[in-house]
Amino acid sequence: MPNKSAGLTGRALAVYSKDMKVELRSKYAFNAILMFGITTLAVVSFTLGQSGLSASLLAALFWIIMFFAAMAGLAQVFVREEETGTVLALRLAADPTAVYLGKLFFNLSLMILIAFVITPVFFIFTDAPVDNILLFVLVLILGIVGLCAATTIVAAIISKAGIKGALFAVLSFPILFVLLLLLVSASTRVLEEATLGGIALELQGLVAYSGVMITASLMLFKYVWQE
Amino acid sequence: MWWKIILLSGLAAVIVFSFITPAPQNIIGEASRIFYYHIPMAWIAVLAFALAMIYSIRYLRSKKIIEDIRARSAASLGLLFSFLATVSGSIFARVTWGSFWNWDPRETSIFILLLIYGAYFALRTAVAVEEKRASLAAVYAIFAFLTVPFLVFVVPRVVPSLHPADSVIGADFKFTMGTTVRLIFFASLAFFTVLYLWLFNLTCRVGVLYRKIIEEESL
Numbered sequence: 486m487p488n489k490s491a492g493l494t495g496r497a498l499a500v501y502s503k504d505m506k507v508e509l510r511s512k513y514a515f516n517a518i519l520m521f522g523i524t525t526l527a528v529v530s531f532t533l534g535q536s537g538l539s540a541s542l543l544a545a546l547f548w549i550i551m552f553f554a555a556m557a558g559l560a561q562v563f564v565r566e567e568e569t570g571t572v573l574a575l576r577l578a579a580d581p582t583a584v585y586l587g588k589l590f591f592n593l594s595l596m597i598l599i600a601f602v603i604t605p606v607f608f609i610f611t612d613a614p615v616d617n618i619l620l621f622v623l624v625l626i627l628g629i630v631g632l633c634a635a636t637t638i639v640a641a642i643i644s645k646a647g648i649k650g651a652l653f654a655v656l657s658f659p660i661l662f663v664l665l666l667l668l669v670s671a672s673t674r675v676l677e678e679a680t681l682g683g684i685a686l687e688l689q690g691l692v693a694y695s696g697v698m699i700t701a702s703l704m705l706f707k708y709v710w711q712e
Numbered sequence: 713m714w715w716k717i718i719l720l721s722g723l724a725a726v727i728v729f730s731f732i733t734p735a736p737q738n739i740i741g742e743a744s745r746i747f748y749y750h751i752p753m754a755w756i757a758v759l760a761f762a763l764a765m766i767y768s769i770r771y772l773r774s775k776k777i778i779e780d781i782r783a784r785s786a787a788s789l790g791l792l793f794s795f796l797a798t799v800s801g802s803i804f805a806r807v808t809w810g811s812f813w814n815w816d817p818r819e820t821s822i823f824i825l826l827l828i829y830g831a832y833f834a835l836r837t838a839v840a841v842e843e844k845r846a847s848l849a850a851v852y853a854i855f856a857f858l859t860v861p862f863l864v865f866v867v868p869r870v871v872p873s874l875h876p877a878d879s880v881i882g883a884d885f886k887f888t889m890g891t892t893v894r895l896i897f898f899a900s901l902a903f904f905t906v907l908y909l910w911l912f913n914l915t916c917r918v919g920v921l922y923r924k925i926i927e928e929e930s931l
Contacts, residue, residue, distance in 0.1 A: 638855060642848050646838040655834050656852060659827040662820075663862040670870045690866045701858050705851045708772050712844070 493583060500579055500587025504562060505594075514561035514595060522554035522603045530610035543613045544672035548665055550607070551628070554599060559636050560653045562588045563644035581707040585637065589699070592633040592640075600625055617675060624671045624684070627691040631664045634698035641709045660698075667691055719910070722903040729896050736893040743807040746800055748897055752904035753797035757825060758860070760790025760908070764832075765857040768850035778920065780846035783853060784836070785915035789908060791829040798822050817868040824863060828856045 491499070508514060529546050538546075566572045575584060604625065608615065615621055636657050643652045671687035730748040735741050767783035770776075801819065802812045813819065835852055839845035 638851070642835065642852055643838075645844060645848055646835060647840065648838050652834060652838055656831045659824050659831055660856055660859055662824050662827075663859055663866060666867060666870055686869060690862070690870075694862060697858055698855075701855055705772075705854060708847050708851050 493586070496579055496583035497586035497590065500575075500584055501590045504587060504591040507565065508591070508595075513565075514558040515598065517561070518554045518558035518595065518599050519602060521557035522550055522599060523606065525550045525553055526603065526607055526610060533611075538611060538613070540613075540676035541669070541673045543611060543676060544669045546611075547604075547607055547672060548628070548668050550603065551600070551632070552661065552665060554603065555596060555632050555636060556654045556657065558595070559592050559633070560640040560643055560649065562591055562637075563640045564649055567644045576710065581710045582703060584710060585641075585702060585706040588641075589633060589637045589702075592637055593629065596629045596633055597626075600629060613676060615676065617680075620681060620684075621672070621675050624668065624675055624687075624691075627688065627695070628664070628668045631668070631691055631695045631698070632661065634695045634702065635660050635664060638702040638706055638709065641706065645709070664691070664694055667694070715906070716910075719903060719906050722899065723907065726896060726900045726903055730900065733892050733896065736890075736897075740808055743804065746804050748900045750797060750800040750804060751897070752901045753793050753800060754822065755901060756904060756908045757790055757794035757797050757822065759905070760786050760793060760912075761825065761828070761857060761860070763912070764790060764853050768853040771846055771850045772854075775843075775847075777842065777846060777923070780850065781919040781923065782916050783850060785912055785919055787829060787832055787853065789911055789915060791826070791833070793908065794822060794825050794829060798826060815871070817871045820867060820871065821863040824859070828859075832856070 529550065533546075566575060579587070607613075636653075639653065639656045639660065643649050643656060646652055667687050667690045671684045671691070674683050674687070726748065730745055736744050736747060763786035764783045767779050767786060771779035771783060798819075801822065805814065805816070805819070806812045809816075832849060832853060836845055836849050839848055
């Protein structure tokens with residue numbers, strides 16, 4: 486752990502690299518999210534058949550898979566601290582803002598890694614045509630940022646509560662609903678016509694959503710983190 | 713005491729006049745009378761959420777448990793009124809659009825509001841320590857309230873709407889509501905709001921007394 490004199494970026498990066506080290510030792514969260522995603526994907530693809538699915542159905546399926554994959558493992562970053570009893574040490578070693586940013590970056594890298602695996606497999610399984618890959622990747626990245634922005638503080642909340650597993654999805658869904666709606670709408674249009682101008686409204690909404698959620702989390706996180 | 717008499721006679725007058733005056737909307741007919749009750753319910757559901765958020769902020773600033781009791785009381789009544797708004801809206805949807813539920817943006821928003829209230833109470837029951845429960849619930853209430861602007865401004869643009877609200881409280885408001893209709897509607901809105909605030913006050917007092925009994929028993 487760094488001393489308190491290091492800058493905010495330095496302190497956040499220290500929390501991030503600590504979490505990365507812990508994750509690389511066990512790979513628990515990564516495996517949980519990845520296998521959950523692949524399993525859901527296989528079930529969906531197997532039951533619906535290979536081709537001929539409409540763009541809106543494909544977009545909805547893709548984001549439902551991503552949502553449940555995220556629900557399977559994103560809480561781990563805080564639950565782990567509670568289970569191993571390292572909360573107090575981390576609370577002493579770093580300030581709330583640095584902890585929040587470190588954990589947010591950790592969840593972001595986790596989801597981006599997962600998306601790297603799940604997205605190609607999704608397109609192979611469903612045989613969906615994508616004309617504009619760059620635009621789809623842009624929506625995907627904004628979606629992952631939004632997912633992590635909204636769920637990181639919820640993960641911190643549920644790590645202090647009794648029943649953790651079910652509560653994470655219950656608390657996250659109402660907040661993520663708007664995001665999922667925007668993402669499904671944007672992805673549908675990307676799969677259908679693939680122009681940047683066609684999804685301008687959704688892109689604005691996605692950026693605004695992530696901005697609001699991260700700002701609010703930075704302001705509220707200390708009330709969750711400190712006893 | 714005097715205001716309770718006004719409230720009682722006011723609500724009685726609203727109920728009587730909402731049925732004996734001509735129906736507020738010609739095309740839908742008699743069923744359109746539900747709007748005298750449906751809109752106040754929906755308005756109170758949102759008002760209660762805003763109150764819960766304000767008291768949650770006050771709790772986080774002062775750490776006084778009374779603010780948490782107020783936030784919880786506002787939310788518990790909000791849950792009741794959002795349920796009433798959902799049910800009355802659903803009945804109205806059956807009459808006008810032919811099905812009880814069709815994921816119109818307004819239906820979606822009220823459903824998400826119901827889910828948020830549900831999640832809020834699920835969180836409260838999952839935390840045993842009082843102070844911890846209060847601050848976690850407060851953070852969640854504030855965080856969840858931030859989705860309201862998105863539900864109001866973003867969702868209707870992404871999902872197509874059939875809801876008549878845009879013509880009732882929209883720009884052409886004056887054309888769709890006559891003087892009698894407007895009078896009954898705003899009286900209903902005002903009296904139901906007062907009723908909510910009274911219920912809110914009672915729920916807070918019950919909450920305080922309940923906490924006192926628990927404390928005395930544990931001594």
